[in-house]
Amino acid sequence: MAEHTTLMIFGASGDLTSRLLLPALGQLLITEPKRTVHLIGAGMDEWADDKWRDVVQTAFASADAEDAMSRVETEYHRADITAADDLKTLLAGREAPLALYFAVPPSVAAAACDAMATIDLPKGVVLALEKPFGVDEGSARALNERLALLVPESQVFRIDHFLGRSTTLNLLGVRFANRVLEPLWSATDIESVTITYDESLGLEGRAGYYDHAGAFVDMIQSHLLQVLAVFAMEEPATLDEVDFRAATTAVLRATSVWDDDPVSNSHRARYTAGSVEGREFPSYVDEPDVDPARNTETLGAATFEVRNARWAGVPIMLRSGKAIGNPSREIVVRFRPVRHVPRGLHGDAEGAVLRFSLGTAEISLELNVNGEADPFELERTTMSAELGPGALRAYAEVLSCILDADPVLAVRGDAAEECWRIVQPVLDAWKAGKVPLEEYVVGSDGPEDWPAAG
Ligand SMILES: NC(=O)C1=CN([C@@H]2O[C@H](COP(=O)(O)OP(=O)(O)OC[C@H]3O[C@@H](n4cnc5c(N)ncnc54)[C@H](OP(=O)(O)O)[C@@H]3O)[C@@H](O)[C@H]2O)C=CC1
């Protein structure tokens, strides 16, 4: 662990910085009392150093981490990071361990990388880039090519905070450390998989970004494909960055839309006015700054196949939506039923169902058991357990890796390109109007005739 690191956040006044990054940094510092951070904020605003320190303090307080302020030296600079001169001044004399976090819109991050190509970067500097990484496969490749000219791949952190979620990381122990599960982890015994991340949240004032992205790019192209990759990977020799990222990237390289038919195997919808959890939302198209002509979906789903010897033939559905009434956030693994039950045993011998919650750290297994009243009548029972919630929230886990310059939880460059390749047929079919844009009422579970979430 690097005990003292300089973390420079571009986009100091932004939503990501105050709502997610700084509280996560506070939590990390509380959990790891030997860490100290030189925290430099940079952005377009003319802030005094004290203003930045106040922002940091407020964010730390929101994470019950005020005590960590004593281990943070703060400094703020007004800078346009797309301007080489500003960057040169910002970075002059800085030394590793140093991480630059691009908490800025993707177009600004890309322009800043262009500007960085014209100056000398401090040796060993880590570049942390937020999603979305590019807007399609070509732009992701171009950004990768640009980054490769700046620093080695091991110093590029393409952030996906779902890789830092304890609920995602729990997959590793549950699967690889249990002989009752690991041998069953393939198409031989698994019939289907569903990965759902629905939310009761609506647009939350993020139209400037979300109306261009939509549910599919916001959640499925990035986070849920990464969860799928962790779920389906071959056992890596170690959990270091080389083995772990090789294993997850191999899954993505093998993944395509089911049947290569995005029209039959994808769905999209957007919400209409209603209430959820006591909050009233207008129809999506009436939300401030939304352009109805963009036809942005707030709920998307598609079925994929991992075309390799382990998984071919298993439909894997990914789904994510906003303003959902009973938001399901889980991985559901449906096992195949037994081939035969002895004559005399009655009832439906459905396959077992294993559920990993992606919200709280829970796991459950639905099994067939002998009936309470009649031992020869099958009944269904559910065993459940709580898993360790993890000491760190997802962004703290990710920041810990950044400060230690360990890219294990960062998306590798070719994986970022693969994610666009996988979803492009769906995006093209939607753009061409081949898949209807349906509607669902805020607070409902989505259009009624959609395939079930789990
Ligand atoms: N917010 C979230 O919940 C999440 C965001 N992300 C990603 O994080 C990134 C940032 O998002 P978010 O914080 O919401 O966006 P915001 O619009 O809230 O913040 C963007 C920040 O970038 C600054 N900025 C813009 N242009 C420049 C420039 N040329 N030089 C220096 N600073 C600049 C802005 O300063 P000013 O306001 O003064 O222009 C602002 O501080 C995006 O890539 C987003 O996709 C990822 C996951 C979640």
Ligand SMILES: O=C1O[C@H](COP(=O)(O)O)[C@@H](O)[C@H](O)[C@H]1O
């Ligand atoms: O990146 C994003 O993720 C959040 C969901 O993740 P969570 O950890 O905050 O639950 C999602 O609401 C947002 O739209 C998306 O940009």
